[in-house]
Structures are given as structure tokens and as C-alpha cells.
Amino acid sequence: MKKWILLAVLAVISIFIYNYIYQNHRNINNENAEYNLNSVDILNKFSIDPVNSEKKYLNKTIEVIGTITNQTKNTMTLDHVVFCQFTTNINIQLKDNSQIKIKGRFIGYDDLLEEIKLDQCNIIN
Numbered sequence: 001m002k003k004w005i006l007l008a009v010l011a012v013i014s015i016f017i018y019n020y021i022y023q024n025h026r027n028i029n030n031e032n033a034e035y036n037l038n039s040v041d042i043l044n045k046f047s048i049d050p051v052n053s054e055k056k057y058l059n060k061t062i063e064v065i066g067t068i069t070n071q072t073k074n075t076m077t078l079d080h081v082v083f084c085q086f087t088t089n090i091n092i093q094l095k096d097n098s099q100i101k102i103k104g105r106f107i108g109y110d111d112l113l114e115e116i117k118l119d120q121c122n123i124i125n
Contacts, residue, residue, distance in 0.1 A: 028105050028120040031061045039066030039079040042116055046109045057106040063124060064116075065101045068094055076121070078102065081114065084121040092123065101125045 035057065042064060045053045066078030071094060076084045084102050094100065104118030 026105070026120075028061050028103065029122045033063040033103055034060045035062040037062060037064055039064050039082045039116070043079075043081040043114065046111075046116065047114075050109055050111060054109055058108070060106050061103065062106050062118070063101055063103045064118070065099065068096050068098055068100055071096070076100075076102070077115075082116045082118065083110075085117075085119045086121045087119075090123070 042057075042062075064078060064082050064084075066082055068076060068078060069080050070077040071090065073089045074086045076086070076090065076094075078084065078100070082102070084104055101124040102118065102121050103124050104121035106116070107119050108117045109115070110117060
């Protein structure tokens, strides 16, 4: 009898572990942004209180408005402070020093480079 109870408990725990590990992947493009910020404003928030800002924005979908200062085929930097990584190559011809709005998932703040890091980015306009 104890064997069956133990097997049932192990089966339930295994199901919970499996569901936790193999969660559905997020599609940031389909999510609504929880925060809309200017690139300079978000950097100021991290300069003042990096610990609480990290907790507030971590793994959240945010929209950031800024000026393009650097770009490659799948990355872009806004105002030298927001680093955006795209899942696909950027197919639109964009000029440096043009204003743009990016939506992505906040993955961290690099205090050494003083950069906000976003991944799964999409161009909004």
C-alpha cells in the first residue's frame, strides 16, 4: 500500500517538474508592453536605484523610444544606452540618428557598460 502512495506522489511531482521545465515560450511581439519609456529616462532610473529597477523591469515587455546610435544585421543600440537584440535580421533600412520605438523583453542592466539589455526585440515604428 505504501508503494502505491509513494508512486502516486512521485508521479504528481514528476508532472509538476515537467510542466515547469517545458513551459510555452513567450512571443514578445504579441504581448502588450507593460512599460513605455524613453531610453534616457530608463537609464536614469537604473543610475539612481539599480537593484529596485532591475526587480521592476526584469523579464517584462517594455517599449523604448530612442535615437539609433549603432546597428548591425540583428542588433541595435539606442542613445548609446539601450542594447536591443532581434530574433531575426533587421530588414528595414534605418539610418543612424533617426528616432525609433522598439519593443522587447528586458533581460538586465550592465552596470559596467551602463547599458540596458533587451532581447526578442521588434520595431514598432
